[in-house]
Amino acid sequence: MTQQIDRRLFLKASGATVLGASLFALAACAPGGSAAAPTTGPRRVRAAWWGGDVRHAKFNGIYDLYQKGHDDVTIEREFADWAAYWERLPTQFAGGNAPDIFHVTERQIADYASRGQVADLEALASSGALDLSKFSQASLDAGRYKDQLIMLLVGATIPATMFNQTVFDQVGVDTPANDWTWDEFVSASEKFKAAGLVGSTYQAIASPVFDTFLAQNGKSLFAPDASPELNFDAKDAEEWFQLWKDLQDAGLCQSAESASEEQGAPFEDTIFAKGQAAIHVQNSNQLVTFQSAIGDQYTLGLSAFPQIGKKPASLVIGSYVCVNEKSSQKEESARIIDFFVNDPEANKIFGLELGTPGNSNWVDAVSSEVTGADKLVLDFAGAVENQSVFAAIRPTGASRAETLMVELGLAVAFGQQSPKDAGTRLVDELSSVIS
Template sequence: MTTLHRRQFLLGSAAALAAGAISPAFAADAKLRLLFWGGKARADRTFIATDLFSKANPGVTIDGEFMAFQDYWAKLGTQTAGGNAPDIIQMDYRYIVEYAIRGGIAPLDEFVGGALQLDDFDKDQLDGGKVNGKLYGISLGANSVALMVNEAAFKEAGIELPGRELSYEDLPALAAKFNAANKRPGMKLFQDGSGVEPALENWLRQRGKALYTADGKAAFDAQDMTDWFKLWSDLRAADVIVSAEDQALDATDAIENTMITLGKATTTFANSNQLIAFQAVNKDPLTMTNFPRIKAGSGGGHYRKPSMFFSIGGTSANKELSAKFINFFISDPEAAKALGVERGIPCKASTREVIAPTLDAQSKIALEFVSNLGDLLGPLPPAPPANAGEVSTQLRTTSQEVAFGQTSPEDAGPAFFDQASATLARAKKG
């Protein structure tokens, strides 16, 4: 059976043709530049897929480069500003609006039905890649926020793993039990989540609020932020979370520097698709659960988020070829098996069917978690506005100031709200 026939069998003839060899118009040598964030585990999987595409399309090569999340945006911003953006850009939900409205990424609508075959693509994930009604990003997987949990640390202490009903109110008592039985000196129950934007958003959603309104304003107020910083100050005083000095070690969003990987905490705020990458750099077995509820019995603040997108650079000279590569990445059976769920649960039903029998233990945990959120699940919020990334950085900075005792929660709440509001207002004027 030929490769084309096997794809035809698994995906259907229309998708097979789009996923297979490129048209004669692209037969000449061509090089596409691909930029993405992530660690070695993601890169290894990605480069298998790029090699498969080049093998299926002789003469086409993919020049891929990867780096940590924080470093990534600085490099992408510099390249985009200089008119030298990559052809294929890994894009985040937080930044897609900003890059779309500034022309940093190109609309993809003209390729849908041709280079991009999206008939069995999840609608909520497709909608997540739209800005002002136009499609700018193809979701590479659905995920949700999740706590990474060190199973071994809990088992050594003889304490049951935290589960779906865990609340912030439960943390002091749980920490007291853990601290009394902990076999690992210096390890705390939780990281300091006060500077973690997804943790703040999840908590706000449980209070009936949000981070941002649909028109790009703050959807929270100063009192919300005071309460947030006070929550973490109280947890710090109760010996639940790591010290300010330890948390400062996690300054780059690299998995290697997180509190769980450094052995400073049993749990770390992350995303469900990251379990594979976390396990790759942790010797202890890991699992995951949901973010804490605000109180026992309350609903959760989770949603199914596009883990990340592939977008096409606004200045790319190979937009159609880039769209064909993206389609291959999300549709080709062999690429799908190599990629697994490391970037989230695939958004094409046909791709999910292909990979389901091949998943390892961590991948099955991720699939089950995202598929069974239950009362934790709410609607997808609007895409973050331009300058949302700057607000996230401001949150991290303010949280450190509170943690190190340079300001109080009562002062930090209004100060952060004013600063964030000004940042968002400046973005709208720009």
């Protein structure tokens, strides 16, 4: 099971100002004081991340700013889209050539932590290289693997219904509420089809969205605490694949061909970004990226994923930053991370690109400037706080869930496999690879 989020810890937003800290940003008596000044001598640090052009520009802006104040440090940047990043990183670790700083989610970290490839951040904080004092205990606990702090939360987000408000208004479809149902989702898609548009993108391939569906029935993809067990059965998976197959057969969602072509494509090149699909299900923080890419042509909005199960549920997933245990520049890497998460100017550059920050001073740095899409993201987080659950670290081998969901979802879409067979294979194969 995922962990229920305490209402008091979730973000409150009103108007353009954040009125309270969030689950991710309540100041705590966490270890680490002010980061120590860097030692002398030239240093090269490699930093890697995933994303599109907007995110790349923000990372580069922060790293350029750091280098201006540290003439003896060069940050070598390695970035790619999501698919290419996760294809490259395991190969780099296997070859002993992994970056010093790298980004993960709870879905992949156990694969690296179980091999001792991730540095202890509390040890680096104790050395004075990293200040953790503004992070909440909850956000620090989310980054622990077997009681060791191995990743630091830089943004938390929620798989949500992202909709094109402009298209909704043009077609005359009501804005979806946070308590809308699957039947209402289907009804809206029918109206968009009648208007010559794609109702929704195809989401049978997305494991976080499937995990949200499971959470609505009190289940999850994997057991808590990274233990090597599944927390759903083949019937659950069959129902999931069948829901999207029915939509596709009715012409209410993205075609198999289009969904396949978009694998690994930048956000800017998707049919949703181009205004050809009215509904997408994506991490809530991506609203900022999409709105920036689309510009003034369309106005986007957010609502909860429609309720299919017994109760509403919104899954909170995190983006984290880590230090390579084998790095020859662990302390400098920690100082760069410290700058990234604690420097007000760096915080303003990055904003809410990856979602709600993990520390209170970051929230303070950006709260007075929250407008537009950023404000919508914060408002949405506050609106669904009572139904939100925190995703746990997945067990070793669980990263296969990402690619397997794509393979099976597309196989169902192309008619190469039935929903029942796909559900059985999902359970059988995941059970065989986790440990």
